[in-house]
Amino acid sequence: MTLPHPRTDAGATALRRLLSAPFEAVLAFDFDGTLAPIVPDPRDARAHPRVVPELVALARRVGAVVIVTGRPADVAVSYGGLDGVDGIVVLGHYGLDRWENGRHTTPEPPAGVRDVREELPHLLERFGAPEGTWIEDKGHALAVHTRRTADPDSALELLRSPLAALAESHGLVVEPGRMVVELRPPGMDKGTALGRFVAERGGSTVLYAGDDLGDLAAFDAVGDLRGRGVAGLTVCSGSTEVAALAERADLVVDGPDGVADLLAELRAALASEG
Numbered sequence: 592m593t594l595p596h597p598r599t600d601a602g603a604t605a606l607r608r609l610l611s612a613p614f615e616a617v618l619a620f621d622f623d624g625t626l627a628p629i630v631p632d633p634r635d636a637r638a639h640p641r642v643v644p645e646l647v648a649l650a651r652r653v654g655a656v657v658i659v660t661g662r663p664a665d666v667a668v669s670y671g672g673l674d675g676v677d678g679i680v681v682l683g684h685y686g687l688d689r690w691e692n693g694r695h696t697t698p699e700p701p702a703g704v705r706d707v708r709e710e711l712p713h714l715l716e717r718f719g720a721p722e723g724t725w726i727e728d729k730g731h732a733l734a735v736h737t738r739r740t741a742d743p744d745s746a747l748e749l750l751r752s753p754l755a756a757l758a759e760s761h762g763l764v765v766e767p768g769r770m771v772v773e774l775r776p777p778g779m780d781k782g783t784a785l786g787r788f789v790a791e792r793g794g795s796t797v798l799y800a801g802d803d804l805g806d807l808a809a810f811d812a813v814g815d816l817r818g819r820g821v822a823g824l825t826v827c828s829g830s831t832e833v834a835a836l837a838e839r840a841d842l843v844v845d846g847p848d849g850v851a852d853l854l855a856e857l858r859a860a861l862a863s864e865g
């Protein structure tokens with residue numbers, strides 16, 4: 592079992608530093624598509640079976656393990672079985688809420704979310720959203736999924752601008768993703784969440800792994816952190832659905848299976864370093 596080689600010098604430097612000073616490292620992961628395989632119904636998403644055991648082992652050997660997700664933090668904990676990982680922190684809703692040591696802290700949702708909740712079904716009907724279009728109500732955000740329609744890409748195209756207009760009229764922003772458009776509060780993204788977390792923990796290395804467009808902000812944050820002396824390694828959990836992340840990553844692995852392999856390789860490498 593050998594660790595893969597990052598294709599950039601910056602990534603290789605970060606991996607070396609992670610292995611030589613693991614207690615100064617922050618390991619950060621997206622949830623869906625990275626730790627959890629993509630499934631048709633978002634309510635069925637669960638962590639890859641090898642992920643939690645590997646995170647449990649890694650959490651004992653690194654500075655911090657953090658999940659940065661578009662899910663509500665408590666939902667990611669429950670779907671992922673993440674409460675089994677000692678010391679893990681879960682930043683949900685792109686960083687708006689936080690789960691740590693069994694405690695979930697979350698702000699009040701803005702009024703715009705309530706209004707969008709009311710109007711969204713009518714909008715979908717008015718614009719002829721095809722059968723299989725599904726609204727995920729996340730409390731602080733609403734996500735319109737098309738994965739279970741006959742033609743998910745066309746359904747997304749049909750709905751993209753009406754959803755953007757609805758979001759804007761209620762002070763929300765749209766977050767595009769894998770067969771989904773989310774209408775969510777502005778003012779937070781995965782990059783801000785990751786940057787703040789690394790500052791809070793004082794890490795000298797950060798690894799961030801993601802699979803979707805919302806993870807690009809976290810990749811940007813890794814770039815900013817490098818400018819401030821923090822070594823950074825970006826990992827793409829590769830898929831046929833999103834090319835933009837793979838183009839920017841220091842390392843591309845084969846979906847959640849590949850992420851689970853990487854975790855196992857990191858764990859083995861850290862164990863052999865003593």
Ligand SMILES: O=P(O)(O)OC[C@H]1O[C@H](O[C@H]2O[C@H](CO)[C@@H](O)[C@H](O)[C@H]2O)[C@H](O)[C@@H](O)[C@@H]1O
Binds near residue numbers: 660
């Ligand atoms: O930031 P993440 O943890 O990656 O969450 C992003 C969105 O993931 C979920 O949707 C995605 O995964 C579903 C389950 O595999 C899949 O059916 C869907 O097509 C994907 O877009 C989740 O439902 C969203 O709320 C998250 O924002």
